[in-house]
Amino acid sequence: MKLDKYSLALIELTQHVGTEHFYSRLKDFFKVTFDFDEILVLQFHKSADTQLHYRYGNVGKKNRLYGEESWRYLTRLYVLDPFYRLFADKGKEGFYSLDEIAPDEFSSSYSSYFNFLSLTDEVGYLFPIDDDNCLHLDISRFGNTDKFSSTDKTKFKQLVTPIQNLCNSHLALMGENSEISHSNVENALLNFGKDILTKKEYQVCQLLLQGHSTKAIGTIMSIGYETVKMHKKNIYGKTFLSSQSELLALFIDILQSDSLEKDVDHLSIHVEEQ
Structure with missing residues (x-):
């Protein structure tokens, strides 16, 4: 049946x-x-x-x-x-x-x-x-x-x-859907931190935003646990934040702003405003 x-x-x-x-x-x-x-x-x-x-x-x-x-x-x-x-x-x-x-x-x-x-x-x-x-x-x-x-x-x-x-x-x-609403959301993520962080710090920041732990980031980037901790400390020091949850909350707040400019590092703008 x-x-x-x-x-x-x-x-x-x-x-x-x-x-x-x-x-x-x-x-x-x-x-x-x-x-x-x-x-x-x-x-x-x-x-x-x-x-x-x-x-x-x-x-x-x-x-x-x-x-x-x-x-x-x-x-x-x-x-x-x-x-x-x-x-x-x-x-x-x-x-x-x-x-x-x-x-x-x-x-x-x-x-x-x-x-x-x-x-x-x-x-x-x-x-x-x-x-x-x-x-x-x-x-x-x-x-x-x-x-x-x-x-x-x-x-x-x-x-x-x-x-x-x-x-x-x-x-x-x-066929094609005419109701597509273009946005810069993906662009906002990819540019988050690029102007104020080093290359390694930027990579760590992106992985933190996606929900990876310190140990997992070390595995993904093939670097040591303590090295990841050092990069995290530098990120938080440069951004006046103290944790992964605060970094995430800031990014979420920025995402929900009325407009997201293209090719702009919104984390850099946040730091300048502090």
Whole structure:
């Protein structure tokens, strides 16, 4: 019986490629095999706000993209999402779980900004459209539920190619979206600290903002633990800050300002104003 439901859901999905109901049918297809509380279909842009193409959330469950949080994520905070960074920094595609890609301090560092305290598990697909755009299918469980099992993840991985092909066909048939809102958010992150920090300090600062611990930064940069601590001390001394959480809070505040100038080091401006 389940195979029949799977086949019917796949036929329904295929028949709705290029229609406004495609993502809803995609949700139905996943629901046949997996239990989840929320699915988001997002389009990441390196030079524009993230677009929310579709959102499904179980009634009674606390969903990540809702109200003010939705606006903050789609227009600003997406730049720090591990899934977005995996696409923007490494050009990765395929299926991933948050546990395997998130920096080691991410969940604790960003719990105030991303609604991760109620998140049980999160997995997702990255389907590049071109060098600057990527479709992201984000699937989550909330509350007192179990994490996705290894069997679930194996099934998700097996679906990468067929789902990616269907999504590519759908996007091609739907054509360009005229509602893209260009922004300098990615540019603001990449320029943060470049004018006042040394090359090594800048690298450490970028990794701190993404949620990496001192130990993890040492591993990534192939430098010693004490060397990372020295760079952190220099960063905080130059910026009149005292911790990773303060550095993060400052960057979040800057992100949410009314305007972000292109090719400007907003950390340098902050220091000059002190």
